[in-house]
Amino acid sequence: DAMVIQNPRYQVTQFGKPVTLSCSQTLNHNVMYWYQQKSSQAPKLLFHYYDKDFNNEADTPDNFQSRRPNTSFCFLDIRSPGLGDAAMYLCATSRDLAGYHEQYFGPGTRLTVT
Amino acid sequence: DQQVKQNSPSLSVQEGRISILNCDYTNSMFDYFLWYKKYPAEGPTFLISISSIKDKNEDGRFTVFLNKSAKHLSLHIVPSQPGDSAVYFCAASRPSGNTPLVFGKGTRLSVIA
Numbered sequence: 603d604a605m606v607i608q609n610p611r612y613q614v615t616q617f618g619k620p621v622t623l624s625c626s627q628t629l630n631h632n633v634m635y636w637y638q639q640k641s642s643q644a645p646k647l648l649f650h651y652y653d654k655d656f657n658n659e660a661d662t663p664d665n666f667q668s669r670r671p672n673t674s675f676c677f678l679d680i681r682s683p684g685l686g687d688a689a690m691y692l693c694a695t696s697r698d699l700a701g702y703h704e705q706y707f708g709p710g711t712r713l714t715v716t
Numbered sequence: 717d718q719q720v721k722q723n724s725p726s727l728s729v730q731e732g733r734i735s736i737l738n739c740d741y742t743n744s745m746f747d748y749f750l751w752y753k754k755y756p757a758e759g760p761t762f763l764i765s766i767s768s769i770k771d772k773n774e775d776g777r778f779t780v781f782l783n784k785s786a787k788h789l790s791l792h793i794v795p796s797q798p799g800d801s802a803v804y805f806c807a808a809s810r811p812s813g814n815t816p817l818v819f820g821k822g823t824r825l826s827v828i829a
Binding site: 606608611635642643644645647650659692694702704705706707708709710 | 718720725748750752757758759760761762765767805809816817818819820821822
C-alpha cells in the first residue's frame with residue numbers, strides 16, 4: 603500500500619544532543635511537510651518542500667532544519683533539542699501545494715527530550 | 717492568533733445518535749475546509765472537505781455544513797458508531813495555493829455504546 607512512513611516512532615534524546623527524524627513516502631507526491639504537535643494543540647507547520655524548493659515558516663526556530671535528498675525521503679534535523687521541543691512530529695505529503703489537495707500523514711514520531 | 721478554532725476539546729455521544737463537531741474561523745480569505753480524523757498512535761487521515769462555493773457536502777454518514785456569513789462549519793456524523801471515537805481536526809486553506817493548511821486544536825469525540 604502506498605503510504606507515508608516515519609521512523610522511528612519513538613525517539614528519546616538528551617538535551618542539546620542533535621537528533622534526526624525521517625520520513626519516506628511511496629505516493630510520489632511533490633510536497634512534503636513537517637508538523638510539530640504538542641499535547642492538545644493544533645499541528646503546527648514547521649516547513650515544507652515543493653519538490654526541491656524549501657519553504658520555512660516564519661516562526662520556525664533556526665534549531666530546526668530539513669533535508670530532502672530525493673522525492674521519497676525527507677528528514678527533520680533538530681540541532682540542539684531543548685525540553686520545549688518534546689512533541690509529536692508529523693510528516694505529511696500532498697500531490698500539489700494548492701490547499702484543496704488532501705494531505706496524507708504518517709503516524710508521527712514522538713520525541714522525548716531528557 | 718488562532719485562525720481556526722475548535723472550542724470544544726471533547727464531546728461524548730451515545731451510539732446511534734448524531735455527533736456535531738463545530739469549527740469557527742476568522743480569516744475570510746479561507747476558501748476550502750477539511751476535516752481530518754486521528755486515532756491514537758496514527759497520523760490524521762482525511763475525512764471530508766467542502767469548498768466555499770458550497771454550503772453542504774455529504775459522504776455517507778458524514779456531512780459538513782458551511783455558513784460563510786458566520787464563518788462557521790460543522791461536521792455531522794449520523795448515526796454515530798463506537799469506531800468514530802477519535803480526535804477530529806478542522807483545517808482551512810486560502811486560494812493562493814502556496815499557503816499551508818491551518819489546523820484547529822481538535823475535538824475528541826467519544827461514542828459510547
